[in-house]
Amino acid sequence: MPIEVLLVEDSPGDVRLTREAFAEVNSSIHLHVASDGLEAMAFLRREGVHARAPRPGIILLDLNLPKMDGREVLAHIKDDAGLKTIPIVILTTSNAETDIAKSYQLQANCYLSKPVQLDAFESLVKSINDFWLTKVKLPQQRQGT
Amino acid sequence: MKTKTVLRHKLQRDNPESKDSGAKYRGLLEAAPDAMVVVNEGGEIVLLNVQAEKQFGYSRDELVGQKVKNIIPEGFAERLIADGTRTAAEALAQQIGTGIELIARRKDGTEFPIEIMLSPLESAEGILVTAAIRDISVRKAAEKHLAQMEGRYRGLLEAAPDAMVVVNPGGEIVLLNVQAEKQFGYSRDELVGQKVKNLIPEGFAERLISDGTRTAAEALAQQIGTGIELIGRRKDGTQFPIELMLSPLESAEGILVTAAIRDISVRKDAEKHLARMEGRYRGLLEAAPDAMVVVNPGGEIVLLNVQAEKQFGYSRDELVGQKVKNIIPEGFAERLVADALRSAEDALAQQIGTGIELTARRKNGSNFPIELMLSPLESAEGILVTAAIRDITTRKKAEANLLNKVEELNRSNEELGQFAYIASHDLQEPLRMVASYTQLLSRRYKGMLDADADEFIAFAVDGASRMQRLIQDLLAYSRVGTKGKDLLDTSGEEALQQALINLRGAIEEKGALVTHDPLPTVLADEVQLVQLFQNLVGNAIKYQRPGIPKVHISAARNGGNKWTFSVKDNGLGIDPQYFEKIFGMFQRLHKREEFAGTGIGLAICKKIVERHNSSISVESEPGQGSTFRFALAGSGKES
Amino acid sequence: MEAIGRKGMPTEVLLVEDSPGDVRLTQEAFRDANNAIHLHLACDGVEAMAFLRHEGANANAPRPDIILLDLNLPKMDGREVLAHIKEDDNLKTIPIVILTTSDAEADIVKSYQLQANCYLSKPVQLDAFETLVKSINDFWLKEVKLPQQRQNG
Numbered sequence: 001m002p003i004e005v006l007l008v009e010d011s012p013g014d015v016r017l018t019r020e021a022f023a024e025v026n027s028s029i030h031l032h033v034a035s036d037g038l039e040a041m042a043f044l045r046r047e048g049v050h051a052r053a054p055r056p057g058i059i060l061l062d063l064n065l066p067k068m069d070g071r072e073v074l075a076h077i078k079d080d081a082g083l084k085t086i087p088i089v090i091l092t093t094s095n096a097e098t099d100i101a102k103s104y105q106l107q108a109n110c111y112l113s114k115p116v117q118l119d120a121f122e123s124l125v126k127s128i129n130d131f132w133l134t135k136v137k138l139p140q141q142r143q144g145t
Numbered sequence: 146m147k148t149k150t151v152l153r154h155k156l157q158r159d160n161p162e163s164k165d166s167g168a169k170y171r172g173l174l175e176a177a178p179d180a181m182v183v184v185n186e187g188g189e190i191v192l193l194n195v196q197a198e199k200q201f202g203y204s205r206d207e208l209v210g211q212k213v214k215n216i217i218p219e220g221f222a223e224r225l226i227a228d229g230t231r232t233a234a235e236a237l238a239q240q241i242g243t244g245i246e247l248i249a250r251r252k253d254g255t256e257f258p259i260e261i262m263l264s265p266l267e268s269a270e271g272i273l274v275t276a277a278i279r280d281i282s283v284r285k286a287a288e289k290h291l292a293q294m295e296g297r298y299r300g301l302l303e304a305a306p307d308a309m310v311v312v313n314p315g316g317e318i319v320l321l322n323v324q325a326e327k328q329f330g331y332s333r334d335e336l337v338g339q340k341v342k343n344l345i346p347e348g349f350a351e352r353l354i355s356d357g358t359r360t361a362a363e364a365l366a367q368q369i370g371t372g373i374e375l376i377g378r379r380k381d382g383t384q385f386p387i388e389l390m391l392s393p394l395e396s397a398e399g400i401l402v403t404a405a406i407r408d409i410s411v412r413k414d415a416e417k418h419l420a421r422m423e424g425r426y427r428g429l430l431e432a433a434p435d436a437m438v439v440v441n442p443g444g445e446i447v448l449l450n451v452q453a454e455k456q457f458g459y460s461r462d463e464l465v466g467q468k469v470k471n472i473i474p475e476g477f478a479e480r481l482v483a484d485a486l487r488s489a490e491d492a493l494a495q496q497i498g499t500g501i502e503l504t505a506r507r508k509n510g511s512n513f514p515i516e517l518m519l520s521p522l523e524s525a526e527g528i529l530v531t532a533a534i535r536d537i538t539t540r541k542k543a544e545a546n547l548l549n550k551v552e553e554l555n556r557s558n559e560e561l562g563q564f565a566y567i568a569s570h571d572l573q574e575p576l577r578m579v580a581s582y583t584q585l586l587s588r589r590y591k592g593m594l595d596a597d598a599d600e601f602i603a604f605a606v607d608g609a610s611r612m613q614r615l616i617q618d619l620l621a622y623s624r625v626g627t628k629g630k631d632l633l634d635t636s637g638e639e640a641l642q643q644a645l646i647n648l649r650g651a652i653e654e655k656g657a658l659v660t661h662d663p664l665p666t667v668l669a670d671e672v673q674l675v676q677l678f679q680n681l682v683g684n685a686i687k688y689q690r691p692g693i694p695k696v697h698i699s700a701a702r703n704g705g706n707k708w709t710f711s712v713k714d715n716g717l718g719i720d721p722q723y724f725e726k727i728f729g730m731f732q733r734l735h736k737r738e739e740f741a742g743t744g745i746g747l748a749i750c751k752k753i754v755e756r757h758n759s760s761i762s763v764e765s766e767p768g769q770g771s772t773f774r775f776a777l778a779g780s781g782k783e784s
Numbered sequence: 785m786e787a788i789g790r791k792g793m794p795t796e797v798l799l800v801e802d803s804p805g806d807v808r809l810t811q812e813a814f815r816d817a818n819n820a821i822h823l824h825l826a827c828d829g830v831e832a833m834a835f836l837r838h839e840g841a842n843a844n845a846p847r848p849d850i851i852l853l854d855l856n857l858p859k860m861d862g863r864e865v866l867a868h869i870k871e872d873d874n875l876k877t878i879p880i881v882i883l884t885t886s887d888a889e890a891d892i893v894k895s896y897q898l899q900a901n902c903y904l905s906k907p908v909q910l911d912a913f914e915t916l917v918k919s920i921n922d923f924w925l926k927e928v929k930l931p932q933q934r935q936n937g
Contacts, residue, residue: 110924
C-alpha cells in the first residue's frame with residue numbers, strides 16, 4: 001500500500017528535487033504537494049478541492065511559506081486532536097537555533113535542515129525514507145476524522 | 146641731763162656766739178629727717194634727735210652718754226680710733242662724704258641695716274662726729290631683690306637661644322650671653338663695656354637716643370615689640386643681617402635695653418631667593434601658552450598672565466582680587482575649600498596632576514569648556530594654587546565629531562555585516578537550484594546529448610558548486626563579526642582538541658602528525674578560537690608535499706598577560722612576497738586543480754584574530770614550511 | 785571548508801529500559817555506531833522521572849538530548865512517563881523515541897496521541913535489532929537537528 005506523504009513546500013524546484021530523490025529510493029510513495037500553509041490546512045481538513053484528499057501518513061513541512069507559514073501550520077495541526085498524531089518532519093533551509101527550539105516546543109516530531117548540496121540532499125531524503133517510511137511504526141490512517 | 150647741761154655751759158663759756166649756733170645746730174638736728182647722733186672722741190653719744198629715738202627705740206635720756214657701740218656694734222667706733230698711722234681727725238676725714246653701710250641695733254635687740262654719713266663738729270671738747278643714720282632696710286631688701294632678679298635674669302639671658310645684649314642709656318653693653326659671644330665672635334670680656342655701635346653700627350643706638358622730642362624711655366617704648374632689621378658686625382669685620390627685638394629692663398642703673406639679636410642671614414637669603422623665584426615665576430607665568438591664574442586660599446585671583454586676560458576677555462586689573470568663581474563658576478573654588486575633613490592643602494594635593502574639565506565664563510557672559518591643571522605654589526601668603534586653564538572648545542568638538550564618526554562607522558559596519566549575511570543567505574536559495582539541477586542534468590543526460598552539451602553542463606555544474614562554496618565561505622566570514630560572542634576565559638587546550646576532532650577525517654587521510662605544547666587559558670570567543678585552530682591546522686595539513694605532514698602548536702608568554710600562539714608546519718612554505726596577500730579574501734596561491742579551497746580560510750583567521758584585538762603574521766620560506774603566529778590576552782586567572 | 789560542529793560534547797541518551805539484556809544490546813549497538821554517546825539508564829518510570837527532574841542522587845544528571853523509552857516498565861510505565869514528560873514545558877522538547885516490543889495499534893496510536901516523536905518496534909532478531917539501533921543513531925544523532933540543551937530545571 002502506498003504511503004501518503006504531504007510535502008508542504010513553496011519552491012517548485014525543491015518540490016521536484018524532493019520528488020526525484022524519493023523516487024530514487026521508494027517507488028511506493030504518493031507525494032502530495034501544498035505550496036502554502038493555507039493549502040496545507042485545506043488538504044488536511046479535506047476542504048474545497050481537497051474533499052477527497054487522503055490522510056497523509058507523514059508530513060514534510062517547510063517553515064518559510066507564503067500566506068500562512070510553516071510555524072503556524074505546525075501549531076494548527078498539533079492543536080487539532082484529529083490531526084496531531086500525524087508525524088511532522090520539519091524540512092527547511094533554516095538552521096537557526098530559534099527555529100529549531102520553537103519547532104520542538106510546538107511538538108514537531110523532528111527537525112531537518114535542507115543541505116545546500118544536491119548529493120547531501122538526496123542522502124537526507126534517503127534517510128528520511130529509511131527511517132520514517134521503513135522502520136518507524138506510523139499510526140494507521142483511518143479514513144475519517 | 147647733767148652732760149647736756151655741762152655741754153651747754155661749756156659751749157656758752159667758750160664761745161659767746163656758740164650759744165646761738167649751738168641752739169641753731171640743735172634746731173637743725175631735731176629737724177633732720179634722718180636719725181642724727183653726735184659722738185665724742187670717747188665714742189659716747191652726746192647729742193641725738195627725735196628721729197634717732199624713734200629709729201633705735203630708745204628715749205633721749207637712755208641714749209645720751211651711752212657708747213655708740215650699743216647702737217652700732219661694729220664698724221663705727223673702730224673707724225674713728227686714732228692709731229699709729231693716723232689721728233682721729235684724719236680717720237674721720239677719710240670717712241667724710243662716704244655713706245658707710247653698717248648694721249644697727251635697736252633697743253629690743255633687733256638689727257637693721259643702716260647707712261651712716263659722717264661730718265665733723267668742732268666743739269670745746271674737741272672734734273665731735275655727727276652721724277646721719279639712715280635706715281636702709283628697704284633699700285637693702287630692694288638691693289637683695291634686685292640681686293636676686295639679676296641672678297635670675299642672668300640665668301635666662303644665658304639660656305636664651307638668641308644672642309642677648311643688655312645696653313645702658315649710654316649705649317654701652319653691660320650684659321650679654323654666650324650666644325652673643327658666638328654670634329659676634331667676641332669673648333664676654335671684650336664686649337662688656339663696649340659701645341653697642343661696635344656690634345651694630347647703625348640703627349640701634351640712634352633709635353634710643355633721647356632727643357628734644359622724646360625721652361630714652363619713650364624712644365624705647367616705640368621700639369618695643371617690633372622686629373627691627375639691621376646689620377650686625379662680627380669681630381672679624383664681616384657683616385650679617387640681624388633682627389632686633391627690644392625690651393626695657395629696669396635696674397639700679399636706670400632703664401636698660403635688652404636686645405634679642407637674631408641672625409637672619411638664612412632668612413634673608415631665602416627671601417632673596419623667593420623674590421628671585423617670584424620674579425622668575427612671574428616670567429614663566431607670562432610666557433606660558435595656557436592661561437595661568439594664581440588663586441589664594443580665599444579663592445581670590447592674585448596673579449594672572451596675558452593669556453588669561455585674552456581667554457576671559459578681562460584686563461589684568463579687572464581680574465586681580467576677583468573671586469575665581471567669577472570666571473570659573475563651579476568646580477574650582479569648591480574643590481579647594483578646606484572643610485572639617487581635610488585642609489586646603491589636602492584638597493589641593495588630591496587635585497594635582499589631574500586635568501579637570503569644567504565650564505568657564507568670559508567677561509561677556511559666554512561660556513566655554515576648559516581643562517584645569519592645578520599645582521601648589523608656596524608663598525609668604527600660604528599655599529597658593531596655580532591653575533593652568535586650557536580652552537578645550539576645539540577638543541570637545543573634535544571629540545564629539547569623533548564619537549559621531551565612530552557611531553556612524555559602527556552603524557555602517559553593522560549594516561555591512563547584515564548586508565553580507567543577508568546577501569549570502571538569500572543568494573543560497575536560487576544558487577541551490579542552479580547547482581542541484583545542473584547536477585541532475587549532468588547525471589541524467591550525460592552521454593545522451595552531444596559532447597559539447599556534456600562539456601557545457603560540466604562547466605555549469607562546476608561554476609555553480611564553486612559559487613555555492615564561495616557563498617558559504619562569505620557567510621562564514623561575515624558571521625565572525627555578526628555572530629561573535631564576548632571574549633571570555635577559554636581553554637586553549639580544549640579549543641585545539643575540538644578543532645582536531647573536527648579535522649580527524651583529514652588528519653587520518655593524510656596520516657598527519659599533530660603535536661602541541663600545553664596551551665594556556667585565554668580571553669576568547671570559544672567557537673571562533675576553535676575555527677582559528679581548525680583553519681590553521683587544516684591548512685598546515687593540506688598544503689603539503691607527499692610525505693607525513695607534521696604540525697606543532699605552541700604558546701609562549703609575551704610580556705605581561707599576553708600569549709603568542711604558533712602553528713608550525715613542514716609544508717610547502719610561502720614566498721615572502723605573498724605574506725600579506727594570503728590573508729586577503731578569496732586570495733589563492735594555487736590552482737584549483739592542485740588544492741581545493743576558496744581562499745577564505747586565512748581571511749577568516751585574520752578577522753577572528755582582529756576581533757580579539759590582535760594580529761596574525763606568518764614566517765615562512767618556500768620549501769621550508771611555515772609558522773603562523775597570533776597573540777591573545779591571557780585570562781584573568783592563571784590557567 | 786568544513787562546518788564547525790557543535791562543541792565536541794557527547795550526546796546524552798537516556799534509555800528507559802527494564803530488561804538488562806536489551807540494555808546490553810542497545811549499548812553494544814550504539815558503541816559500534818562510533819559516536820560520542822553517553823548512555824544513561826533508568827530501569828523504570830520512577831527512576832526515569834527522577835533522572836529528568838534531577839532529584840536525589842540525580843542532582844547532577846545531565847539533560848538528555850534524546851530519550852529511548854520502552855512502554856512496559858515496572859512501577860510507572862512508559863505511557864505515563866511519556867505523558868508526564870510531554871506535560872512538562874521544560875522537558876517536552878526532548879525527543880522521545882518509543883522503543884518497545886509491542887506493535888499493537890492501540891499502543892502506536894496512543895503514543896502518537898501523547899506526542900511521542902516516533903514509535904519503533906523492537907525486532908526479535910539480533911541483527912535486525914542492531915540495524916534498528918544503528919538507524920536511530922544515523923537518523924536522530926546525525927541527520928536530525930536536536931534542540932540545544934540549555935541547563936534549566
